[in-house]
Amino acid sequence: MEDLKNRLRQFANDRNWDQFHSPKNLAMALSGEAGELLEIFQWLKEDETIASNISPKNLERVKEELADIFIYLIRIADKLDVDLVREANIKIEKNSEKYPVDLSRGNAIKYNRRND
Amino acid sequence: MEDLKNRLRQFANDRNWDQFHSPKNLAMALSGEAGELLEIFQWLKEDETIASNISPKNLERVKEELADIFIYLIRIADKLDVDLVREANIKIEKNSEKYPVDLSRGNAIKYNRRND
Amino acid sequence: MEDLKNRLRQFANDRNWDQFHSPKNLAMALSGEAGELLEIFQWLKEDETIASNISPKNLERVKEELADIFIYLIRIADKLDVDLVREANIKIEKNSEKYPVDLSRGNAIKYNRRND
Amino acid sequence: MEDLKNRLRQFANDRNWDQFHSPKNLAMALSGEAGELLEIFQWLKEDETIASNISPKNLERVKEELADIFIYLIRIADKLDVDLVREANIKIEKNSEKYPVDLSRGNAIKYNRRND
Numbered sequence: 001m002e003d004l005k006n007r008l009r010q011f012a013n014d015r016n017w018d019q020f021h022s023p024k025n026l027a028m029a030l031s032g033e034a035g036e037l038l039e040i041f042q043w044l045k046e047d048e049t050i051a052s053n054i055s056p057k058n059l060e061r062v063k064e065e066l067a068d069i070f071i072y073l074i075r076i077a078d079k080l081d082v083d084l085v086r087e088a089n090i091k092i093e094k095n096s097e098k099y100p101v102d103l104s105r106g107n108a109i110k111y112n113r114r115n116d
Numbered sequence: 117m118e119d120l121k122n123r124l125r126q127f128a129n130d131r132n133w134d135q136f137h138s139p140k141n142l143a144m145a146l147s148g149e150a151g152e153l154l155e156i157f158q159w160l161k162e163d164e165t166i167a168s169n170i171s172p173k174n175l176e177r178v179k180e181e182l183a184d185i186f187i188y189l190i191r192i193a194d195k196l197d198v199d200l201v202r203e204a205n206i207k208i209e210k211n212s213e214k215y216p217v218d219l220s221r222g223n224a225i226k227y228n229r230r231n232d
Numbered sequence: 233m234e235d236l237k238n239r240l241r242q243f244a245n246d247r248n249w250d251q252f253h254s255p256k257n258l259a260m261a262l263s264g265e266a267g268e269l270l271e272i273f274q275w276l277k278e279d280e281t282i283a284s285n286i287s288p289k290n291l292e293r294v295k296e297e298l299a300d301i302f303i304y305l306i307r308i309a310d311k312l313d314v315d316l317v318r319e320a321n322i323k324i325e326k327n328s329e330k331y332p333v334d335l336s337r338g339n340a341i342k343y344n345r346r347n348d
Numbered sequence: 349m350e351d352l353k354n355r356l357r358q359f360a361n362d363r364n365w366d367q368f369h370s371p372k373n374l375a376m377a378l379s380g381e382a383g384e385l386l387e388i389f390q391w392l393k394e395d396e397t398i399a400s401n402i403s404p405k406n407l408e409r410v411k412e413e414l415a416d417i418f419i420y421l422i423r424i425a426d427k428l429d430v431d432l433v434r435e436a437n438i439k440i441e442k443n444s445e446k447y448p449v450d451l452s453r454g455n456a457i458k459y460n461r462r463n464d
Binding site: 001004007008011014015016017019022023024025027028030031034035037038040041044045046047049050051054059062063064066067068069070071073074076077079080081082084085087088089090091092095096099101104105106 | 117120123124127130131132133135138139140141143144146147150151153154156157160161162163165166167170175178179180182183184185186187189190192193195196197198200201203204205206207208211212215217220221222
C-alpha cells in the first residue's frame, strides 16, 4: 500500500492534478465509484453475486470498480495523513466490543439495528 | 492487509454473520459508508477539507468512515477472491495510457471528460 | 411540487443557507441520503423489504429518507431551473425505445446489460 | 406525479420487470444514479456548477441523472405506498423546529453539526 500511495501521488503530480484532489472532491469520486459497483449488482439476486455464481464478465467489472474505490481511498488517506490499516484495526477493536460474540451470533439485523 | 482480511473473516465467522455478507450486501454497506463520508464534507468548502484546515473533530469522523469503507472493501475482495493491490496497480497502468502526461497536465476536466 | 419548491426556497432563504446550496453540495447531500436509505436495506433480504413484509419501524425510516432525497432533488432542480416531471417523461420515452416491450419481457438483466 | 407513477408502473409491467423492483434493488439503482450525478460535479468547483456557469453539455447530463433519480424515487414510493409530497412536507415541518430561523441564520455548518 505504501508503494501504491507513492505511485498515485506521482501520477497526480505528473499531470498537475493535485489541484483537483481535495478530500471533498476525492470523497465524491470514491462515492461515484461505489455507485458503479452498485450498478453491477442492483438487479442480481444475492446468490448471483457470490464467487461461485458471478459471471466472469461481471467479476472483471467488479475488480475494476474495487480498484477505483481503493485508489481513491488511498488518495484521501494520503491527503489527510491517515493510516488506513491502523484505523481499520482500531475500528475492528471497537466493533468487537460493540457486538460481543455471544450476543451477536447470527443476529446481524438486531445488532446492526437494521430492523426491529 | 492480509492480516486485516483474516481478522475480518474471523470476526464475521465468530458472529455467524457470513450469511449476510454477499457481495451485493457488502457493496451496499460500502456505499452507505461512502455516503457518511460525503455528509462530513457536503457543506464545507474544498479548502476547509484539506489537511491543514480540517477540524480535529471532523478528521476523527473522516478516519472512522475511511476505516469502515476499507473494511467493507477488504471483505468484498475477500469474498470474490480479488487481490486489491494487484488490481489497483493494473488500473494505474491503464490510467497511465489513457491520460498521457504530456496531454493531461492541469487538465483533469477534459481528460476525465467531466466537462466540455 | 411547485409548492414544495417554494417552501424549500423560503426555508433556505430564511436561514441564509442558500450560500451552501450549490448544485455540487446538494448532489453530495442527496447522495448521502441515498446512502442512508441503503443502510436500512443492506442486511435485509429482498423479500424483507417489500410492502407486505417491511417492519413498521423500518418503513418509518424509509419514509424519512425518501423525503430527504426528494427535498434535495427538488432543490437541485430549482437551482438549475430543471423541470423534473418533464425530464422524467422525456426519459421514459427514451427508455421505451431503448427497451422495446417484445424484446425486454422478463429480461431486465440482458437489457440493462448488467450481466452476460 | 400521479401520472408518472402510473406510467412507470405500466412500463415495468409491460416488460415483466416488476420482479426486479424490490425496494432493496430500487434503492441501489437510485444510489447508483446519485453516484453518476456526483461524477458530473466531482472535479468542478462549486461555482462551476451553478446555473449561470454550468456548461450546456453538463446541464444536459445533470437533467438526465435527475430524471433517473426521480424515476427510481417514484418507483420505491409506489412499491411501499409512500406519498412523497406528504412526507416531504412533514420533513420540512420537522426541520423548521430543528433549525429555528433566528438561531440558524448563515450557520448551516453548526446546525447541521457538520463541523465543530
